[in-house]
Amino acid sequence: MIPRHLFIGIAAMLIAVATMTFYVRRMKHRVLDLPAASTDTRPIAPPATGPTEQVTLYVAYDDPGTIRAVSAQIPLPTGRQQRAEELLRALMNLYLDRASTHPLAVGSEIRSVYLVDPGVAVIDTNAIFADGHRSGVLVEELTVASIIQTLAGNIPGVLRVRILVDGKERETLAGHADLSDFYETSAVSQLVQQLQVVP
Amino acid sequence: MRSSSASLTLILVSALLLFTVLSISADEKRISVYSTIANYSLSTVDRQGRDYVGLLEILEPLGKVNSRSDGNRWKIRFGSVDGEFTTGKTRGKISGRDADLAAPFLLENGRGMIPLASLGAILPRFLGGPVNFHENARRLFVGNFTTPFTVDFVKTTPPRLVFNFGNVVNPTISTEPGHLRMVFIRDPVVATTAQDWKFEDHMITSVAYSENNGAAEITVNSTVSLMASFSAGGRTITVTAPPSTSPGAIVNVPSGSMRPMPPATNPVTPPLPPPVAQHRFVIMIDAGHGGAERGAAITDQLGEKDVNLAFARQLRHELETRGVGVLMLRDGDTFIPLDQRAAAANSARPGIYVNIHSTGQGTGIRMYSAMLPSAEENKGPFIDWNTAQAASLALSQQFASGAAVELQKRNIPARILAAPLRPLNNVVVPSLTIDLGPPSSNVADVNSPTYQQPIAAILAEFLASQKARLEAPR
Numbered sequence: 312m313i314p315r316h317l318f319i320g321i322a323a324m325l326i327a328v329a330t331m332t333f334y335v336r337r338m339k340h341r342v343l344d345l346p347a348a349s350t351d352t353r354p355i356a357p358p359a360t361g362p363t364e365q366v367t368l369y370v371a372y373d374d375p376g377t378i379r380a381v382s383a384q385i386p387l388p389t390g391r392q393q394r395a396e397e398l399l400r401a402l403m404n405l406y407l408d409r410a411s412t413h414p415l416a417v418g419s420e421i422r423s424v425y426l427v428d429p430g431v432a433v434i435d436t437n438a439i440f441a442d443g444h445r446s447g448v449l450v451e452e453l454t455v456a457s458i459i460q461t462l463a464g465n466i467p468g469v470l471r472v473r474i475l476v477d478g479k480e481r482e483t484l485a486g487h488a489d490l491s492d493f494y495e496t497s498a499v500s501q502l503v504q505q506l507q508v509v510p
Numbered sequence: 511m512r513s514s515s516a517s518l519t520l521i522l523v524s525a526l527l528l529f530t531v532l533s534i535s536a537d538e539k540r541i542s543v544y545s546t547i548a549n550y551s552l553s554t555v556d557r558q559g560r561d562y563v564g565l566l567e568i569l570e571p572l573g574k575v576n577s578r579s580d581g582n583r584w585k586i587r588f589g590s591v592d593g594e595f596t597t598g599k600t601r602g603k604i605s606g607r608d609a610d611l612a613a614p615f616l617l618e619n620g621r622g623m624i625p626l627a628s629l630g631a632i633l634p635r636f637l638g639g640p641v642n643f644h645e646n647a648r649r650l651f652v653g654n655f656t657t658p659f660t661v662d663f664v665k666t667t668p669p670r671l672v673f674n675f676g677n678v679v680n681p682t683i684s685t686e687p688g689h690l691r692m693v694f695i696r697d698p699v700v701a702t703t704a705q706d707w708k709f710e711d712h713m714i715t716s717v718a719y720s721e722n723n724g725a726a727e728i729t730v731n732s733t734v735s736l737m738a739s740f741s742a743g744g745r746t747i748t749v750t751a752p753p754s755t756s757p758g759a760i761v762n763v764p765s766g767s768m769r770p771m772p773p774a775t776n777p778v779t780p781p782l783p784p785p786v787a788q789h790r791f792v793i794m795i796d797a798g799h800g801g802a803e804r805g806a807a808i809t810d811q812l813g814e815k816d817v818n819l820a821f822a823r824q825l826r827h828e829l830e831t832r833g834v835g836v837l838m839l840r841d842g843d844t845f846i847p848l849d850q851r852a853a854a855a856n857s858a859r860p861g862i863y864v865n866i867h868s869t870g871q872g873t874g875i876r877m878y879s880a881m882l883p884s885a886e887e888n889k890g891p892f893i894d895w896n897t898a899q900a901a902s903l904a905l906s907q908q909f910a911s912g913a914a915v916e917l918q919k920r921n922i923p924a925r926i927l928a929a930p931l932r933p934l935n936n937v938v939v940p941s942l943t944i945d946l947g948p949p950s951s952n953v954a955d956v957n958s959p960t961y962q963q964p965i966a967a968i969l970a971e972f973l974a975s976q977k978a979r980l981e982a983p984r
Contacts, residue, residue, distance in 0.1 A: 376872050376925075446806035446814070447869040448945045449876060452929055482848070482932075486805055487867070489930040492883040492896055502881055502928050510874075510925045 362386065368402050369460040369503060371413035371453035378457055378506040380464075395424040395466050399434065402461050413453060416443020422478075424462070430470030431493070432462060441476040444485040451488035453506065460503045463496035470496055538801070540842060541626065542724035544698035545652035547572055551695055551724050551842030554626055554648065560613045561626040561648075565593075566959065568629070569636060570823050571841075572652070574831075576959050577622060584615070584622040588636045595622055604635045619812050619954050647721030651698055658702040661717055663709050668751040671714055671730060675699065678744035681728075690736040690749055694726040701726075713751055791981055792835035793973060794860035797822035798867045798943075801845025808870040809954050815843065817868040817957045821946055824962045825864070828970030834977065852936035856898070861980035862909060862973065863937045868946040870953035874923025875965065877910040878943040879903065880934035898936050905940040909976065913942070916972045922965060940980065944969065 363384040370381045385401045387394045399421040406415040419440040425433040444451065455474065463469045471493040475481070481490045539554045541563055548571040554561045569575045569588045577586040582597040595602035595615040602609045612627040624632060629650060630643035642651040657677040664670040673692075679699060681692040701719040708716045716731045730736060734751045741748065797818040799805035805814025819840065826836040837858055839851055846854075855863045880899045899906065910926050917924035934941050946965070948956040955961055973980075 373871060445871075447871055448867050448878065448929055448931060448943065449869065449927075450871055452927075452931075455930060486799065486803065487929075487931055489883075489932045489935070491932070494883060494930065498881055498883075498928075505927050510923065 366398060366465050368405065369457050369464060370405060371457040373413050373450065375510055376449050376453065377509055378453060378503050391466065392424060392426050395426060395432065395462055396421060398461060398465050399424060399458060402458065415440065419443065430468055432469045432472045433475060434458065434462070434472065435475045435478055438477045441481060441484055446485040446487065448487045451484045455484060455488045456499055456502050456506060459494055459496060459499045463499065472496060538843065539648065540724040541648040541650060542695060543568065543650045543652065544655050545572060546655050549696045549698065553843035555623070557616055562616060562623040563626055564621050565624050566622060570827065572637065574827070576963065578960060579617060579620050582617065584617050586622060591636050593636065609635065619809065620958055644721055648724045649721055656698045656700045658700055661707050669711050669714050671717065671749040673747045675745050680744065683738050685736060687735070688732060690730040690732070690738060692728045692738070692747065695724065699726040791977060792837050792860045793829055794837045794839060794855050794858055794863045795822045795825055796839040796851055796863065796865045798865060800840050800843055803845050806869055808868065808956060812954055812957055814868050817946065818866045820957055821868065821962050821966065822866045824959070824966035825970060828966045829973065832970055832974040834974050848933045849936070852933035855937045855939065860939055861977065863939055863941040865934060865941065865943040867943055868956055870948060870956065872947045873949060874925065874947050875917055876925045876927060876945040876947065877914045878927050878929035878931060878945060879906040879910045880941065881928035881930045882935055893938065896935055898938050899934055899941060902938065902940045906942055909940055910942045913969055913972050916968050917965065920968055
């Protein structure tokens with residue numbers, strides 16, 4: 312014989328399940344009845360305007376596993392932090408292009424760059440950037456070195472850089488490149504010199 | 511009527527809960543092999559409801575072996591014994607004679623796999639001696655290599671339970687209220703006299719022995735918290751209640767051990783390699799990733815962790831044939847956290863720590879040394895964890911460079927780079943990472959023994975030739 316309180320409890324749970332099922336079905340029908348939304352073409356952040364400046368982007372090439380310094384003309388705002396963000400977004404746009412030499416996952420994004428004196432920069436990326444990144448020592452190293460060198464090479468005074476994912480610390484980018492600590496830009500600069508040599 | 515429907519509901523809910531619990535607790539299947547040469551664990555795979563294992567991987571630690579596939583046919587040579595199997599066939603040949611399998615032979619990415627149930631019949635024909643296979647527990651003993659044990663109950667206050675083992679053992683020990691568990695994965699522990707012991711005592715009530723999933727387990731049941739301590743060089747484990755019994759786990763390790771204990775909350779972490787006597791020169795090989803951490807997807811079916819382990823074993827074999835002792839940090843499909851890998855290397859103090867990775871991108875080999883982050887100040891005898899490699903970095907770079915030159919001399923493309931790759935930063939001794947790329951555009955070839963073997967041989971030759979330099983900084 313099942314105790315009365317247990318029976319009432321189970322009955323209440325079953326009623327809750329039935330109610331939720333009914334509610335979910337109604338909501339589903341309501342969504343289906345909505346007109347198909349057109350593609351949202353609004354930009355996520357207002358594009359930088361104004362005169363363009365010549366900058367050097369350090370672009371990764373998977374084949375043959377190198378980094379090359381590439382000059383580019385991009386519009387940059389006057390604020391130091393906004394300049395850093397636009398600079399890295401320009402680099403990300405190269406990687407998100409169909410003909411990219413170092414493709415990143417679609418939707419990868421630099422959320423913010425925080426410049427903290429003296430000489431510290433924190434780059435906050437979105438989750439797709441890390442979750443969708445290809446795994447491998449070199450491919451991850453190319454991404455990290457390219458981002459940090461592009462930042463340090465164009466924003467004077469940046470000595471140490473930290474990369475966060477969705478505002479949080481992460482052990483590695485995709486199983487290899489260390490994200491658990493600050494990078495010295497001088498060490499990254501030496502690494503980029505190694506990576507500029509075609510094997 | 512109302513009562514029966516309620517009963518049905520209760521049964522359904524219970525079944526659902528039980529299914530959920532069982533699904534979560536299901537471990538990855540593994541087989542453990544014990545022999546006088548090596549004790550190791552391998553993952554098994556489920557194919558058509560049967561457990562399979564790679565034959566090459568089983569034989570590799572036991573001697574010189576190579577294999578090659580030719581269409582549907584797969585040939586293997588172990589020592590002077592040749593075997594040949596065909597995909598989908600249950601009959602192969604070993605030394606020219608028929609060899610029957612319990613289920614069809616499978617060939618996946620050049621990896622020949624036989625059903626686990628056939629190991630007991632197939633292996634003796636390659637090894638030329640008997641094997642004892644506990645199929646249900648997936649434990650395979652080559653020859654009569656076992657570690658029996660005895661249990662003695664000593665009625666003192668508090669009572670003691672003394673386990674005497676035939677050899678040094680290194681179990682993972684965990685405690686919970688009412689139980690102390692010792693899990694032996696790498697030790698060929700077997701119960702020869704009984705499997706259950708009961709005691710007329712109010713503190714320690716019974717002992718049970720069981721085998722499952724490539725491991726032996728001894729469970730001590732009690733009414734109080736227990737602690738275990740080692741003696742006789744690791745051959746004896748004494749289990750007793752602490753003088754003032756309190757709830758919680760108390761686990762002792764052998765006195766003087768340099769081995770860091772794995773976290774008590776993670777009893778599935780494999781035991782780390784035993785501490786190494788200071789006078790013995792060894793090289794530590796660490797196959798990257800493992801367990802749930804697959805690493806890079808070389809192909810859809812081939813994960814980096816498997817390539818890393820296969821190459822690590824090749825390198826071990828080549829080093830051992832040159833008289834160099836090797837410690838494998840991971841010799842099975844197990845996950846070890848990065849900090850624990852570094853801690854194990856720092857405890858064992860090998861001549862050099864060699865970290866193995868692999869990739870499907872590019873071709874050839876990349877040799878990496880550490881790229882150190884900004885250093886915190888060393889405080890007295892305590893070295894900053896994140897830059898522990900600093901003192902050995904110059905030597906590490908020289909070894910990476912020297913190894914790359916040796917490969918290039920044999921026309922194998924090799925590149926030298928720094929990398930922000932843990933745990934290289936955290937290892938005190940000279941350390942390098944070998945990143946193995948495929949020989950050609952066919953990326954699956956990176957796992958081919960015929961590709962890996964010559965590279966392992968060149969690297970082993972180089973490392974063996976550096977023994978004097980590697981020993982010097984120790």
